[in-house]
Amino acid sequence: MGFFLATGLATGSGYAEAFSRVPSRVAIDAPNPVTAAIALGSNLGDRASYLDAALRAMGSLPHTALLAASEFLETEPVGDPDQGPYLNAAALLRTELAPHGLLAALQSIERAHGRDRARERRWGPRTLDLDLLVYADLVLDEPGLTIPHPRMHERAFVLRPLVLIAPELVVPGRGPVADLLAGL
Numbered sequence: 001m002g003f004f005l006a007t008g009l010a011t012g013s014g015y016a017e018a019f020s021r022v023p024s025r026v027a028i029d030a031p032n033p034v035t036a037a038i039a040l041g042s043n044l045g046d047r048a049s050y051l052d053a054a055l056r057a058m059g060s061l062p063h064t065a066l067l068a069a070s071e072f073l074e075t076e077p078v079g080d081p082d083q084g085p086y087l088n089a090a091a092l093l094r095t096e097l098a099p100h101g102l103l104a105a106l107q108s109i110e111r112a113h114g115r116d117r118a119r120e121r122r123w124g125p126r127t128l129d130l131d132l133l134v135y136a137d138l139v140l141d142e143p144g145l146t147i148p149h150p151r152m153h154e155r156a157f158v159l160r161p162l163v164l165i166a167p168e169l170v171v172p173g174r175g176p177v178a179d180l181l182a183g184l
């Protein structure tokens, strides 16, 4: 599989084209590090400790470095109003993990910090939510993984922390982060 990717990249095509030639559900690692943006949120327990722990855990993932982390911003809950305020943050990673591998790693960090999807309601309170926002210039829409994250461009609680560390980051198909926030 690395061959397909290496070929696609060597000819100058982007990740979207390279991935379109790779069957889905095949684990592949990116041949070169890419930049990925992550949204962090917590509204249960010691919220700042959960975000700190998540940043450390992401920076400790194999083939991954933490490039930047925003400050933590308090935001009102969206969706289910019957829950406390969130603490939100954003992070930039440099990673060689493939998109599905990165999402699986983020979900295992969530589980390691008290997240129990089986017992929670959609958009209800959670100790830790890690969303994969942007992965290089990749556009992907599969049942368990959509990139860019499908609701990020309309969520101030995602864009406000992200603009602090990556105002010029282009969300594929949507535009630069700073423009998206200004348009809300």
Ligand code: ADP
Binding pocket: 103, 123, 129, 130, 131, 132, 133, 143, 144, 145, 146, 147, 148, 149, 150
């Ligand atoms: P939300 O983050 O929207 O509040 P959850 O954290 O419960 O909701 O995630 C619901 C599902 O969204 C997960 O099971 C995951 O497979 C899926 N998902 C699809 N695309 C993404 C993405 N880019 N980042 C994180 N989860 C995603």
Ligand code: MG
Binding pocket: 129, 130, 131
């Ligand atoms: Mg999530």
